[in-house]
Amino acid sequence: MINPFDYLYYKLYKIEMYIGGINLGYSKGQMGGLLFLNFFTIYGWLTGSKDPTDMISSIVFFLIFILITLFYWILKRDKKAIVKFKNESTAFREIGNLAVICYVILTIVSFIWVIK
Numbered sequence: 001m002i003n004p005f006d007y008l009y010y011k012l013y014k015i016e017m018y019i020g021g022i023n024l025g026y027s028k029g030q031m032g033g034l035l036f037l038n039f040f041t042i043y044g045w046l047t048g049s050k051d052p053t054d055m056i057s058s059i060v061f062f063l064i065f066i067l068i069t070l071f072y073w074i075l076k077r078d079k080k081a082i083v084k085f086k087n088e089s090t091a092f093r094e095i096g097n098l099a100v101i102c103y104v105i106l107t108i109v110s111f112i113w114v115i116k
Helices: 004-020 026-047 053-073 079-086 090-115
Strands: none
Touching: 004 026, 004 079, 004 090, 026 053, 026 090, 053 079
């Protein structure tokens, strides 16, 4: 079974490598940002809060960032994810690209919808 967080990290890493040519670690921050948007969207739906600077959101963002840092940097999970998906087939890559693009678009659109 594929860990969706590993695959999301791998795709963000590939985008970073395509754009910048070197791994600067931005993919870890992008992943944390996407997860924060998911959390805030769910939090906004449940509570009706539309303020992104809400104290609870800030605390949760900090916790998400810490967890991603622990998970990918300290446990070296980032290198394992890259090796795991490096030789993916063309069909799997196309399906994966479509899934990640849909995830990112849905995350951003739902976040905007909640704060409006």
